[in-house]
Amino acid sequence: MKPGLKDVTALSPAERATFIETLGEPSYRGGQLERWLFARAAPAFDEMTDLSAALREKLARTFYIPRPAVVDAAADDDGTVKYLLELEDGAHVETVYIPGGDHDGVCVSSQVGCPFDCRICATASLPFRRNLSAYEIFIQFAIIQNRHPDARVRNAVFMGQGEPLANYASVVGAVELLRRHFDVGGRRITASTVGLPRKIVKWADEGPAIKLAVSLNSAVQKTRDELMPRAARYGLDDLADACGYYARRTRRRLTFEYVACAGVNDDLRHARALVAFTQRVPSKINVIPFNDWPGAPYEAPNEERLAAFLAEVAKGPMALTVRRPRGSSVHAACGTLANRTAARLRA
Ligand code: SF4
Incomplete structure (x- = not known):
């Protein structure tokens, strides 16, 4: 203001x-x-x-012009650069440049802090302050393109701070701005949600055509309750129904994201539950070993345990990929740079 x-x-x-x-x-x-x-x-x-x-x-x-200012940055050896932006009201959000050859990407935030408290995510410790406007979401992409003028930034992922579907109107507005000003097509835009069934159905009915990723993390209700207690209030059956509707209505496969945590959701029982759940929805599975941060409640499975889990999931019919966290030396878990700044401001 x-x-x-x-x-x-x-x-x-x-x-x-x-x-x-x-x-x-x-x-x-x-x-x-x-x-x-x-x-x-x-x-x-x-x-x-x-x-x-x-x-x-x-x-x-x-x-x-309420353009955010870049107030901190951290670069990784793999080229990933995480930026901390200060908004006009003094709030901070993160945005990440992810080099990817022909088509570099940006991971944008959609809220200041987050109203969900997923225990697998460093952002959960940042109190929710407000939704970002469509401009504040979109401009993260433009700022990254400005900062990396030689890059061909063409992918946008809504996987930073916040739950995109809980800020539905602004995220739709940001997608429209991306299409208009950077000609970024829907196949190059991914929104990652904790799985809000009614919003998934709404997006299927009227949202722009983009890719949807659902942060599942367990197909065992009790385990999901532990990992993401607020999101898990929406039961797995409702989530599967909404995702199935989305896939049928849009003719697009969803991606189920699965953060593997040692001793929590990485055994054969969880692998079989994951296969059974994903068979209900045209989808693919993306497994991500837990990405550590100081004070994190979990750790990544060791390679042997992860390999056994993946082998069991691979017996199912769904395509399976494994994503190693990018930018591991730059506080890669979302929320870590903002947490660092919040601690510094409190000191
Ligand atoms: S995983 Fe997403 S929804 Fe959950 S706390 Fe982190 S930012 Fe929020």
């Missing part, structure tokens, strides 16, 4: 274009303003060098 000024990103493109025209400017100026605000992530009207100085001054007298 800036006293006396309005958030320019809270207006629709049509409202911004109308404002420009009321100033007596040609209509194409509206398109220039859109590109500066979104594709180029301009932090101030002063930087919009192909707008006249008079127009920039008029805009600055009415509006402000």
Whole structure:
């Protein structure tokens, strides 16, 4: 908030274009303003060098741009870079640049903190403060592209802080902005959810066509209750029904994400339950060994135990992949950089 000024990103493109025209400017100026605000992530009207100085001054007298500032960063040997962004109200969120050859990616946050308390996730210790706006989600992608001008950033994953489907309208808005300003197609956008059945059905009925990943982590209700107590309030049957509906309605397979934790969900009983559950939904399975952080309640299975678990899951018909955490030397679990900053601010 800036006293006396309005958030320019809270207006629709049509409202911004109308404002420009009321100033007596040609209509194409509206398109220039859109590109500066979104594709180029301009932090101030002063930087919009192909707008006249008079127009920039008029805009600055009415509006402000709530562009987040990069306040911390940590780079890994594998090229992954995690950034901490400070929002206009002083809140912090993380966003991560993930190099991937032809198509680099960005992992964006959708909320400040998170209302869910998944015990497998460092973000759970960050109190939920608010939802991000569509602009605040989208601009993470644009900021990363600005920071890595030689990269071809074309993948977006909603796997940072927050539960995307709990901030439905802003996430839909951010997806639309990604398509409009970076031509990122739905096959290159993935939202990862803890599995909110009604929101999954809503997305299937009316949401943009993207890929959906469901953080399952156990197909045994009691174990899921322990790993993700709030999300697990939605029972596994309701989750399977919603995911099945999504797959039929969109004709897209879902991905079930499975964070393997030593001695908790990595034995043969859990492997068989996972196979049985995923057979109810056209899907694939992605197993991720638990990604440690200071004070974490779990640890990753050893290689022998993980191999036995994977061999059992592989007997099922679903495609199976294993994802090793990226950026392991840069506090890779989501929420760790924000936690570090929160601790520093408290000290
Ligand atoms: S896994 Fe996702 S929903 Fe669960 S606490 Fe972490 S950010 Fe929130």
